[in-house]
Amino acid sequence: MRTETDRTEARRPWGLAAFLLVALCAFVALGVWQVQRMHWKHALIARVEARVHAAPVAVPDDAKLTGEGARDLDYLRVGIAGTYEGRATALVRAATELGTGYWTMTPIRTAEGRQVWINRGFVPAGTTREQAAATTPAGEVEVTGLLRPTEPGGSILQSNQPGADRWYSRDVKALATVRGIGPVAPAFVDAQVEKAAAVQGLRPVPGLTQIHFPDSHLSYALTWFAMAAMSAMALIFVWRRGQWTA
Incomplete structure (x- = not known):
């Protein structure tokens, strides 16, 4: 029961x-x-803040940029010197606090022959590649900026169109292939300061790197x-x- x-x-x-x-x-x-x-x-965030405000160091070699510790190099403050290859300048779509326009991407060649793409800064919508290339200073250039990883393929919304020279991300390998400049470092530098001979007229605006972590x-x-x-x-x-x- x-x-x-x-x-x-x-x-x-x-x-x-x-x-x-x-x-x-x-x-x-x-x-x-x-x-x-x-x-x-x-x-x-604390590590990135320390990198951004640290004294600049040389751009790491390609092995380090593609190795296991590559993520720890993002936003590393670097310095590089050489001469720009203005003929290879490319424009990459950008949306910044200054509005919509383009990043001016130009490779720099060091005395040792290494090539690294430099994001020289922002130019407004309507700027042509020829106009952007004309802003390239001649002679020796010293650039201080933040190291960034390559951005293959395109943006979230649009793919790069190399054949039409339309770029929505900073894909350094594809840019180098289209421009026919040979091997480049697998990363680029967002310029903060550019020391070079003065150029009249239009100048790209550097120092607009967005450092934001949700x-x-x-x-x-x-x-x-x-x-x-x-x-x-x-x-x-x-x-x-x-x-x-x-």
Whole structure:
């Protein structure tokens, strides 16, 4: 004969309780993961800030730029000297705080023969490649800027069209291939300061590198923890209700 305790246990919402318990554990795990991500993001921001304001160093060799530690070189402040190859200048679509226009990409050749693409800066919409190339200073140039990884393929919305000389990302290998300039470093430099002979007229505006890392992990973590708390309260409620209705 079943006792009152047996009937109470039989009426408890075991299935719903199990679901709520699993949800509670999942929400807590997601909240903890977001807290860990937040600490990682803050450490990344601190490292990048230190790189951006550090004394410039030489551009790392190609092996380092393509090796396992390449990500740690992003936004590294570098200095490079050489002569620009103005004939190879290319324009890459850009949207900046100054409006829409183009990045002026021109390769620099060092005394050792190494070629590195330089983003000399922003020029407004309507600028032609010939006009941008005409801004290239002659003679020795010294550039200080931030190292950036190549951007193969195009932007999220549009693919590069090398055949039509339309560029939506700074794909250094494709740019070099179209311009026929030979091997280049697998990265480019966003110019901050350019020391060169003065050029009259249009000048690209350097120093517009956007350094932005989304940091919403705390709000996400609070959301997950709030959902965990609601799951816990719902679990308590349905369990007690099972006792009341028994």
